[in-house]
Amino acid sequence: MEYAIEVRNLTKRYKDFTLDDISFALPSGTVMGLIGENGAGKSTLINSILGIADCDSQLVSMLGLDMKTHGKKIKEDIAALFSGYLEKFGLPQKKKIKKMSTGMRVKLEFAAALSHHPKLLILDEATSGLDPVFRDEILDILREFTEDKGHAILMSSHITSDLDKIADYIAYLHEGKIQFIKTYDEIRSDYGIITCGQELFDSLSRDDIAAYKKEPYSYQVLIKNRGKVRQVFQDIEIANASVEDIMLFCAKGEQVK
Ligand SMILES: Nc1ncnc2c1ncn2[C@@H]1O[C@H](COP(=O)(O)OP(=O)(O)OP(=O)(O)O)[C@@H](O)[C@H]1O
Numbered sequence: 001m002e003y004a005i006e007v008r009n010l011t012k013r014y015k016d017f018t019l020d021d022i023s024f025a026l027p028s029g030t031v032m033g034l035i036g037e038n039g040a041g042k043s044t045l046i047n048s049i050l051g052i053a054d055c056d057s058q059l060v061s062m063l064g065l066d067m068k069t070h071g072k073k074i075k076e077d078i079a080a081l082f083s084g085y086l087e088k089f090g091l092p093q094k095k096k097i098k099k100m101s102t103g104m105r106v107k108l109e110f111a112a113a114l115s116h117h118p119k120l121l122i123l124d125e126a127t128s129g130l131d132p133v134f135r136d137e138i139l140d141i142l143r144e145f146t147e148d149k150g151h152a153i154l155m156s157s158h159i160t161s162d163l164d165k166i167a168d169y170i171a172y173l174h175e176g177k178i179q180f181i182k183t184y185d186e187i188r189s190d191y192g193i194i195t196c197g198q199e200l201f202d203s204l205s206r207d208d209i210a211a212y213k214k215e216p217y218s219y220q221v222l223i224k225n226r227g228k229v230r231q232v233f234q235d236i237e238i239a240n241a242s243v244e245d246i247m248l249f250c251a252k253g254e255q256v257k
Pocket residue numbers: 014015016017036037038039040041042043044045
């Protein structure tokens with residue numbers, strides 16, 4: 001399989017934060033959504049991959065080339081967009097551009113980035129601050145981009161509903177560590193939510209509980225081995241867990257010890 005991005009054992013240490021031993025591969029022709037709460041390390045990961053931040057790694061390769069030895073060539077074939085891109089990089093903002101709405105400006109940035117015909121797009125919260133109509137237009141542009149099987153996208157976003165519409169894989173980063181990288185099919189078949197009382201909660205295998213929330217008279221349980229739980233408990237109701245549910249459970253729920 002050809003990979004648009006391959007990262008092995010990437011670690012980046014700040015004084016109070018460590019992006020810890022990250023490994024993943026993004027197949028060509030696919031879109032990976034990078035999610036995680038504020039401060040989880042999404043921008044640090046993207047900046048490390050792009051060489052904007054120094055990091056330790058065994059391998060960072062993009063479009064089949066090693067970033068250490070072919071950084072210049074790789075950068076010709078990738079486009080990276082960040083939130084507030086124009087401001088951040090001090091690009092000339094002519095009056096006409098200044099007068100544009102945020103939505104128009106972001107569309108312009110995408111158009112400019114794509115006009116170089118990149119093979120890989122790396123987007124860090126690039127659509128944040130846009131209303132649903134503009135975000136939808138950007139998603140259409142991204143969908144068109146991925147129709148070419150030689151193209152790929154890595155995009156961080158807090159708007160999980162956007163990722164639901166476009167991503168093939170979801171990578172969930174929590175406190176500097178990758179919690180999982182899964183396809184939507186895997187997420188649907190692996191995870192589920194059970195609302196239950198103490199008795200059922202106690203009889204669930206601890207290995208099958210990803211996280212739970214205790215409510216006054218019941219438990220909300222995010223299970224992670226849905227098929228196995230279903231085999232044991234044939235009559236219980238298991239609701240589907242969205243990517244947002246999983247994030248909320250893992251970030252705010254309790255873990256079994
Ligand atoms: N240059 C830096 N020096 C020291 N610490 C940093 C630096 N850049 C980021 N950090 C820390 O690294 C952690 C991860 O930050 P990062 O911006 O990667 O998270 P994020 O997942 O992108 O968050 P957000 O969703 O809020 O953008 C934070 O605790 C942040 O304070």
